Amino acid sequence: MKKRLFRxxxxxxxxxxxxxxxxxxxxxxxxxxxxxxxxxxxxxxxIRMTVANAAAxxxxxxxxxxxxxxxxxxxxxxxxxxSRGTIxxxxxxxxxxxxxxNGVVNIMRRMGNTDEYxxxxxxxxxxxxxxxxxANLNVHPRGSLVDTSLGKAIVCDTGxxxxxxxxxxxxxxxx
Numbered sequence: 258m259k260k261r262l263f264r265x266x267x268x269x270x271x272x273x274x275x276x277x278x279x280x281x282x283x284x285x286x287x288x289x290x291x292x293x294x295x296x297x298x299x300x301x302x303x304i305r306m307t308v309a310n311a312a313a314x315x316x317x318x319x320x321x322x323x324x325x326x327x328x329x330x331x332x333x334x335x336x337x338x339x340s341r342g343t344i345x346x347x348x349x350x351x352x353x354x355x356x357x358x359n360g361v362v363n364i365m366r367r368m369g370n371t372d373e374y375x376x377x378x379x380x381x382x383x384x385x386x387x388x389x390x391x392a393n394l395n396v397h398p399r400g401s402l403v404d405t406s407l408g409k410a411i412v413c414d415t416g417x418x419x420x421x422x423x424x425x426x427x428x429x430x431x432x
Contacts, residue, residue: 362384
């Protein structure tokens, strides 16, 4: 795994150098897509940090929307937004909610999660590298990872919707 990860880092750095030399117009998301294919989540996080650092030092623009698109490269359907309040995403029905997350973050802390709580540029609430979502805890236990149209998510909460639609995912946002 270490050897493969080292090779992927080198490939990304070589791509960035090649872009500078040839003045190609690849975006950071395209570079990301080239590097993320077939990588495990843990390896992808290391690659993401490497790309972000390289992007910062090479003036390649890397924004939250591109990262979200890169994280959900397998999802080709509609993406949840304020104007599109309900969609069918990769794990089922997706909706969004905007509540104070202090209590939810405290629950995750008591479970041992120490990841930083923050809000992405597009208004999506994050816990570390993952989007915060509410789900039916009998289907998706707290702390489990699920795919959404906006990227990989961690189940942190539940809600009344879970009784009527056990496969629904409610995404925490500031909208």
